[in-house]
Amino acid sequence: MSEKQKHATAYWKKNLSYLIILLTIWFLVSYGAGILFKEELNNIKLGGFKLGFWFAQQGSIYVFVILIFVYVRLMNKLDKKFGFDE
Known part of the structure; x- marks a missing residue:
């Protein structure tokens, strides 16, 4: 495997790890706080309003929007680290 391919593979592995972590947080907030720990x-x-109701109706949406901004920030740093920034 060429150096460029190794570089791109490392980039995508890190990207997928970010996605897994952020989606796990979203799942725990939306499903866990809204249903399991209600x-x-x-x-x-x-x-x-009761906090369980609030998470089920509003909280998971707010957390999702915050996670989008966190993902953008992480990806901008990752792009700069691997030289894929514009």
Whole structure:
């Protein structure tokens, strides 16, 4: 395998690791907080609403949007590290 191919393979492995980590966080927040841990979270109130309900309705969307910005930042750093930036 050429040096360029090794470079590109390392880039994609790191990219996939970022995706797996970020999607796992999103899954834990949306499914875990909204469904699995709903009863425990409902003991806490946020803006007059139970926290489990809030995560199921709003929280997972906010976390997803934040994760998009985190992914963009990580990918910009990764692109610079591997020389794929414009």
